[in-house]
Amino acid sequence: MGDAAQDSKPERVWVDIAADADIPVTEIESLCMNCHEQGITRLLLTKIPYFREIIISAFECPHCNFRDSFIQSAGTIQEKGVRHTVDVLTKRDLNRQIVKSDTATVRFLEVDFEIPAQRGVLTTVEGLIQTAVDEISTDQPLRRVQDEETWKKIEEFLDKLRDLLKLKNPSGFHVVVDDPSGNSFIENLVAPATDPQISTHLYTRTTEQDEQLGLAADGEENDQVEERKVTEAQEKIMHFPASCSACGAPSETRMHVLSIPHFKEVVIMSTTCDACGYKSNEVKAGGAVSDRGRRITLKVTERDDLSRDLLKSETCGLRVPEVDLELTYGTLGGRFTTLEGLLVQVRDEIMDKVPFVDGDSVTPERRKVFDSFMHKLDSLINMEVVPWTLILDDPLANSYLQNPYAPDPDPNMQIEEYERTPEQDEEWGISDMKTEGYEKDGGRQAA
Template sequence: MELGSVVEAVSADVGTGGAAPLYNIESFESLCMHCGQNGTTNSFITLIPHFKKIWLSAFDCPHCGDKNNEVMFVGDIPPHCCCYTLKISSGNSEMLNRQVVKSEHATIKIPELDFEIQSEARCGSLSTVEGILMRAADDLQALQEERKKVAPETAEAIDQFLVKLRACAAGESSFTFILDDPAGNSFIENPFAPSSDPSLTINFYDRTPEKQALLGYQAREEPHGSVGATAGHRAIAQSNSAEIAEALFRYTAPEEVYAFPVTCGCGSGCETRMFPIDIPYFQEAIVMASTCDACGYRSSELKAGGEVSKKGKSITLSVQNVNDLSRDVIKSDTASVKIPELDFELASCSHTIGGVVTTVEGLITKISESLERIHGFTFGDSLEEHSRSKWLDFEDRLNKILSLETPWTLILDDALACSFIAPATDNLEDDKQLTYEEYERTWEQEEELGLHQMDTTSADAAYES
């Protein structure tokens, strides 16, 4: 079969985002599970732009007309689990057309219907919200005639349920679509990207030992210990880049770096190195860096040390020259990033880049790369023209502010006051381009940060005594 016809055959069933095969296309006969005759399976490995490398296959039976598709992931293992929550309102059919990548480990839930598609029920797929619901309805409908003979009451209950499910798939009812994937390989399209989507919530969370076992990963324990300052410097640099190491060690040089065992997302044992630093005009912070020799994964993270601040802090920098792009930046995982000139805001709960130590230029570059990685289908043929234009316009404006064609403003708003932008002078008050503003946290902010659940009464009493 020619390349174009195979791509068309696979695209018709699963969609490829406009991506071309990276390797040779495989075509082979396989047994149809419905009629028992031989059908044809076409498969190839491709790369969804700004998402990841996947293996696509599509089966077609010319005898009974049965078709199905499957998606498997052949890239790196994501370090975190992911959970997408999409709230779909009735009458909004456009939301049903959002593309969805569901891995073989993902679970789909609709709480309003008390309905769940378990991970064992279907292999990985590339579809839309409507396509997933319609296929689930068709699968339930397929055995209804047999159920009516064996268990008529059950069949009647399923008929009533199918009416509700098809109403959701047709956009006639409001519902919540939850996609939870312990493998971290699933995805729901955000048509408003790079802006946030008010209907879509993305939550990344750590993989528990139970979930690791579910995915077939195994942990390996290693003893705790410590390494010297030179080894710690090298480890921090290797975990991200020399940029973070040089930025941190300008402020402090620890005598030793603590090391403790962790489990990488690939299931192999690796080390996390940790040491405290004290940054002028800021506070004590904890730097953590992890490296995995098995899969090559590297990461670095910065956590605030010391007591919890009583107030939040907003930092505003007027970026006017090339020296401003080189200012050191510490963005905690509780900080939001705003650029008014781009009408852009990265919420503190988005976990797009987490806590990082970088420069002003590095921060903007990391945000751009992370947005392209998280919001897949950016340049595929499935993207509508106005959405493509919006992405290209955002990228163009982003390049303009990095080339300093016009002054722009960077705002870090951190409810825990754990973020920092380095001043250009030794005296913070002499830097007229940099302003700090403290504010009282709202009740909602403290609830989100878990401060209402903290009880430090006994600790305070012990300290005073």
């Protein structure tokens, strides 16, 4: 029975691309769209270390020798869309690897050029530009004969793209990868530290984007919103229907309003999908937007500090200077946990989702830096290094760290309020808010 049980053990579907074992390749017959004969498609189900699952497809026709290949993300659609912006300054930046899913668009700001959503690729910044040049140049000889004026204009534009590859502009250029599915990445050359040349912005998808991704039927979201009428008391858990962000199946979201002593009310939301088993938890602060931002600094000196309750809102950034750890605003979303729980989530997130720090293309020096960082992070969780400093910086003041001495001040915790910058007000939509005099404007329009 033991042998039978062992034989029935399911094989791993997704194998790391850097694994020593042979990765199984699936071959299927498929129609060649070039000569309409039968060709062979090879499918490779693999997992890029510190990224996620992908499907690599390669087609070859023995009759006309036509070949084609592409990659497709096999991971779940993320809860939010992502917009990566990279500042390309040197030849090294041109070699940055880019994972572009089939839902992502790419923009080159300085030349006002956009690559629309198309099949997914694993390439580099230079590869994106060169591919665009090659594809646009394909019909240039014909254009020169048929319409010389159009040919000249396109040639001028191609020269601009070639100048990007030559880095003729000393200030470089900017590349923006916008992916509503959240499954695209730009390589961080100084991982696991924050790359100063990359900015990442997470955003909530629009109804139209959800429909394009197949997460909602046409008009479904608006109808659901109109039907949600909360009648339960504040102390009760409210239930309302939703759609699973992973598989699109109907699911149920639970919501509870919790009042945190010496802070404010927060909304805790939890979604579980019975169809695929996907789980999601999110915490949002309630109440009005604070006039000023808040920075909380805690000096961690003993293990009991790891048990402090912590609310990290989706607008909060986190820093631990001792290990050069920095999370930008929006990373990890909203979390209501303990200090230890947050550090464990940060470690797991880095291990699972930081791409381009493993595999054959990674230099030993870079791998050594990453391993050293992870060792330092584990030493904080295990309290092998004390004291160390935790800094929570929230421009909207929606984050909270428990004070066990409340209402008296905590000797190891400093809370600082500061004025937001105009850029922060613009990013969070505060600069467009009108909170005074709108009654008069409304009366004027009615008149």
